[in-house]
Amino acid sequence: MKIVALSGGVGGARLVHGLARALAPGELTTIVNTGDDFEHWGLWISPDLDTVMYTLADLADVGRGWGLAEESFAALGMMKRYGEDDWFALGDRDLATHLARTRALRAGETLTEVTARLCAALGITSRVLPMTDGPRPTLIDTVDHGTLPFQQWFVRHRAAPVRRVRFATHPPPAPGVLDAIANADAIVIGPSNPYVSIDPILTLPGVRDAVRKKRVVAVSPIVRGKAIKGPLAEMIRAISAEETGPLAIVRYYAPLLSGIVVEEGEQTAASVRMKPARTVMTTREDSLTLARDVLGFVRELL
């Protein structure tokens, strides 16, 4: 069964880790948000790609929720001493990823190509695609700080209250993205933030139309009225003036959605089928269990 997963950072990455184990080799393609990408210390950083890559390679730091496990921060300490920006913490091993990627991009390699190469070097066997090779910075119109690029908003301003999320550019999806969707038996939208992790993918030219032709299952990122991680609940209230809960996610994806996986005990009447499951993933086994539940639900809907 060919599955395309759409993913942001941590939550999406953990589901993808389970899907990669639950599916046969060659069955999974993950399309990853790159709207959070930015330049820092002269390096090109792709936070969601890195989180997906490190998670798939079993190198991610599970407790901290970002970066690599067994990481050190010697370079960061020295950068502080030089008076360089230190609001975004890059670890020493993590730096290697950004150095290798940046050098490759400057040499003319595409983000798709360098992502494939780095994933292969880390022993990742499923396919990981950036959503686009072009720059597509996600812009956040905030209530108090004007318009900010994603990382400035998310890290530096700690996800300050949002009016609106915008995309300034409309580059084509990366090579392989539309084909992967067209060839998929179903699309799985990971438990990521719809506004800033999934919408950047869906609003690329041609992607929403391609997804619409498929069975689409989302995993709700909302548990007991709160986002498992990040500022999603506040964003739903601010942007959509809706109650936060699985129904807000259903309404958001409505025209695309065949079904949604929600936290056990939170299923309600909805316009699509709801499947209860344990959606909070901490361990590898949590990810595999949820992935199997998601795939079982997908099979019911096909």
Next chain:
Amino acid sequence: MKIVALSGGVGGARLVHGLARALAPGELTTIVNTGDDFEHWGLWISPDLDTVMYTLADLADVGRGWGLAEESFAALGMMKRYGEDDWFALGDRDLATHLARTRALRAGETLTEVTARLCAALGITSRVLPMTDGPRPTLIDTVDHGTLPFQQWFVRHRAAPVRRVRFATHPPPAPGVLDAIANADAIVIGPSNPYVSIDPILTLPGVRDAVRKKRVVAVSPIVRGKAIKGPLAEMIRAISAEETGPLAIVRYYAPLLSGIVVEEGEQTAASVRMKPARTVMTTREDSLTLARDVLGFVRELL
């Protein structure tokens, strides 16, 4: 007494450390070879500037002879995993220097400006100037491997036999270099390799003529027929077909030189005055003692 020191890496840097302690604030300007500079992992590396800077800031690793003390190599390990070049070992803290410098150069800062800023951040109070802001790669014509840029020759090919050293470009000296020399009471040539550390400085347009007008004292980098560090003795034999010893250094610098400091017991009859001293520096105290001997000798010659 205003002193300009010409320096390559380790030996020159250690003498400069002593000179900075022996002189009053504002009396010392160090002009540093940048012919070994190169790009690696997409970063601009200035090995001799770094060695001088780390040594002056008491951050250098004394045992290893390059890089920072208490250094880690986590990024390097990850770069190897990605299949990136690993023949030049960059430490994690050291990476911060290259990241900060590279970003500044890309933003239009000159090497002189960024060097001053990094030195100030490390608490260095004497003046450190790169020899030039322009690129001036030292090219090594080898016997067996054709023409190599410095680091490829020195690190990757372990200083393979040399036919000739060449400079492909002739950029102007960095701002301040000619003025510093013109205003100096004396020039001290550090115990660095004349061919690949000092000649890159002396052969910049106008530098040799400016130096010629001053009292010039060199510290011999040769002790008991061998270079204290590096392939100098072999280079002297190969390039100049001379016996290796202080006299080879005297002949090399002859038209400029007022005197030379040589290792105790190695003084001979020569065309310039020789001053015996303990020239092998390991500790900070070695550097200070030699610096005082050099400055005493300079005063005798003024």
